[in-house]
Amino acid sequence: MSSANRTVGHIVSSSSGISSNLLHMSSISSDETCSKRASFVTQSSGILRSTAFREYMKENNTSSWCTDSLSDFLDYAENSPVQSSNLQIMSSEDVGKPNDWQDWADQLIADDDGASPNWNEILVDTPVADQHPKMEYYVRKPSKTTLSLPLNTPVPASPGEACTPMTPSSCGSGSQSKPRMRWTPELHEVFMEAVNKLGGSESATPKGVLKLMKVEGLTIYHVKSHLQKYRTAKYKPESSSQGPSEKKPTLMQDLPPLDFKTSSEITEALRLQVEVQKKLHEQLEIQKNLQRRIEEQGRYLQMIFEKQCKFQPSSSTLDKSETELTNEISSSPNQSETEPGPIKLGLTSSEKQQEADYSESQPSKLAKLNESSSLEL
Amino acid sequence: MKFGKRLKQHVQETLPGWRDMYLNYKGLKKLVRLIASSSEDEFVYLLDNELDKFNSFFIEQEEDFIIRHKELQQRIKRVIENDPSSQEEYENEMARIKKDIVDFHGEMVLLVNYSNINYTGMTKILKKYDKRTGGFLRLPFIQKVLEQPFFTTELISKLVKECETIIDELFPTMVVAEKMAKAVGTEAREGIFRNIVVALLTMKEIRKGSSTHSHFSLPILDLRDPELIRSFQLNSTIHII
Numbered sequence: 001m002s003s004a005n006r007t008v009g010h011i012v013s014s015s016s017g018i019s020s021n022l023l024h025m026s027s028i029s030s031d032e033t034c035s036k037r038a039s040f041v042t043q044s045s046g047i048l049r050s051t052a053f054r055e056y057m058k059e060n061n062t063s064s065w066c067t068d069s070l071s072d073f074l075d076y077a078e079n080s081p082v083q084s085s086n087l088q089i090m091s092s093e094d095v096g097k098p099n100d101w102q103d104w105a106d107q108l109i110a111d112d113d114g115a116s117p118n119w120n121e122i123l124v125d126t127p128v129a130d131q132h133p134k135m136e137y138y139v140r141k142p143s144k145t146t147l148s149l150p151l152n153t154p155v156p157a158s159p160g161e162a163c164t165p166m167t168p169s170s171c172g173s174g175s176q177s178k179p180r181m182r183w184t185p186e187l188h189e190v191f192m193e194a195v196n197k198l199g200g201s202e203s204a205t206p207k208g209v210l211k212l213m214k215v216e217g218l219t220i221y222h223v224k225s226h227l228q229k230y231r232t233a234k235y236k237p238e239s240s241s242q243g244p245s246e247k248k249p250t251l252m253q254d255l256p257p258l259d260f261k262t263s264s265e266i267t268e269a270l271r272l273q274v275e276v277q278k279k280l281h282e283q284l285e286i287q288k289n290l291q292r293r294i295e296e297q298g299r300y301l302q303m304i305f306e307k308q309c310k311f312q313p314s315s316s317t318l319d320k321s322e323t324e325l326t327n328e329i330s331s332s333p334n335q336s337e338t339e340p341g342p343i344k345l346g347l348t349s350s351e352k353q354q355e356a357d358y359s360e361s362q363p364s365k366l367a368k369l370n371e372s373s374s375l376e377l
Numbered sequence: 378m379k380f381g382k383r384l385k386q387h388v389q390e391t392l393p394g395w396r397d398m399y400l401n402y403k404g405l406k407k408l409v410r411l412i413a414s415s416s417e418d419e420f421v422y423l424l425d426n427e428l429d430k431f432n433s434f435f436i437e438q439e440e441d442f443i444i445r446h447k448e449l450q451q452r453i454k455r456v457i458e459n460d461p462s463s464q465e466e467y468e469n470e471m472a473r474i475k476k477d478i479v480d481f482h483g484e485m486v487l488l489v490n491y492s493n494i495n496y497t498g499m500t501k502i503l504k505k506y507d508k509r510t511g512g513f514l515r516l517p518f519i520q521k522v523l524e525q526p527f528f529t530t531e532l533i534s535k536l537v538k539e540c541e542t543i544i545d546e547l548f549p550t551m552v553v554a555e556k557m558a559k560a561v562g563t564e565a566r567e568g569i570f571r572n573i574v575v576a577l578l579t580m581k582e583i584r585k586g587s588s589t590h591s592h593f594s595l596p597i598l599d600l601r602d603p604e605l606i607r608s609f610q611l612n613s614t615i616h617i618i
Contacts, residue, residue, distance in 0.1 A: 053419050056408045060401060180432060182526060183440045185536075188447060226440065233444045263472060267548055270479045273570045274544055277479075280577045281486045281537055284493050287580075288530070290596075291496065295519055302516060 181222050190215065191226060201231050380501055381406065383582045384494065390575045392568075395491065398434040400427055400498040409505045417512060424499070424518065428525055431495050435527035438488050442481075446536050449478055453543070475547055482540040483569035489530050489537070490576045496528055497583065 194212035198204035206224040213223070381402050388399050405423065412420060456470050499522055503515035522528060584596065 053408070053412075053416060056404055056423065059407075060404045180436055180526060182436055183443055184532065185443055185447070188443050192447070226444075229441060229444055233441075233448050263468065266472060267475065270475055271548060273479050273573070274482060274541070274548075276570070276577065277483045277486050277573050278541065280573055280580070281489060281534070283577070283580060284486070284489045285534060287493055288496075288528075291500075292523060295516075295523060298516055299520060 181218075183226065187215070188226075191223070191230075195227070195230070201227065201234055380498065380583055383579050384498060387494065387575060387579045391572060392487070395434075395487075398430060398491070400431075400495045400502075402498045402502065405502045406505060409502065409509050412506070412510065417510070417514065420506065421514070421518070424502070427495075427499070428522065428527075431492070431527040432525055435488065435492060439533060442485055442488070442533065442536055445481060446539070449474070449481060450543070453478075453547070471547075475544075478540060478544060478547070480569040482537060482544065483573050485533050485537050485540070487569070487572055487576060489533055490580075492527050492530050494579075496522065 190213050191209065194209045195201055195204045197212060198208050204227065206220050206227055209227065210218060210220050210223045384399065384402050388396055391399075405427075408420065408423070453474055456467065456474065500515070500519060503518055506512065507515045
């Protein structure tokens, strides 16, 4: 990796994406902002101009909302040639324009038809320098779920609060660090109790339900959309909740060439379906567990490798052969506790058979894992 | 390219509302081919977008499933407790419930499948990227992916198992597949069941031995029940092997 890349990597490492990092930077003092933003933008202009990136955006300009912001990235790169000499100008313009964010957010929210807002129009009045951070943060298409959008508004407030009581898993999401609300059956029970107290799904209001539920971090938007889903589920039969464009699944009786009239035959067909579905699910679970274990071992090896580098800098670890390394691993007894064992699966015969395909002696397995994890030795 | 083809086929066959929600494998693969190593950040940016897409969709679906799961249970309770006016009505409603719950089970499994396919595609893309650029993006990035909501499917799996319990209670024990196999080749209905079969076949294809198959590839899928698969036909381009 080039050193230029390293610099950028360092800057974005603290948060999980370019965009959230921009946001973070813009909220700190202007002095720091100047220097950090300067170096970042110098890097990013190089990034944004890469033709491969543009090609990708052009070809994938369908439902992906990110194209809106990214096409703006590109415009930005074109409109303002970011050379180091211009940086001073940019940063001074930037300071003191935080108010525009809300306007942009509102414009985005107001755009109801779901089509991408005309960015050029929106942006034409504002200084070029401002475009980056605001665009990135409020980019989610208004036509998409409203669930995460309102959560964006309290930007600096710890988003973690919004999800702690509700999400069992971590809140850190893919890129833009929007905390996502994740419902659980227990929470749904609380919801239903509240709704029932208020006289049922039709008469209950989001505000009332929210109040009754008394769940910290839950917002009225969460409740509102959940209530909507709840109403839909109650008053439409199960089959129509498969999606608007889904054809109505034909009942067994309706198939012309077949004579499925007896309920036992229908039951048979359904049983068959369940068996197949169970099979798929079983395979999926096996697959997922395997995938986790593979990565666990990869990470473990990486850790080992790093330790080696630390403690034996003189022994030119880069030249160490794979076999040397794995021998070291297998010979050190104290590592057996932390070492994830050979990939062990469940009890069914199909799983056992697959495990048999899989099993090898541990050291050579680790060596191969090394390879597949692209570790350089 | 094999995975790409299978993914494309799978997406075409999948439930309409889901088609845009899958990994943009083809696009990203193209990008990897063209990309220079200095644009790692933009690549990461795109991948993060994909993750966001998965997470949003998955969480939405999960929420729906939680609600519908509860509703199904209540529906069953209602039918059993309220003695309906006629036996026929009872049977009709039960038949409908049975069908609905089996389809519901299938839909949830399809969501788990969705999660899996996208994960697999991600690792492949990352591997390609590292290979092409000599970078080390894959390992740390995949650790992040493992933590994502869309990959933590434990809740859905739990609902699936609960569904199975209910199904077992509803359906009297019967002689199973033989009868079906004898019956005229059933046409797998449009909708859920068809998609399940497609998913299974796709999975089998993806895990088939390939040129890069190693001890750390996923084991080859052996659908043990040939009758199960042969006893129905799909009127599509997917052939039963």
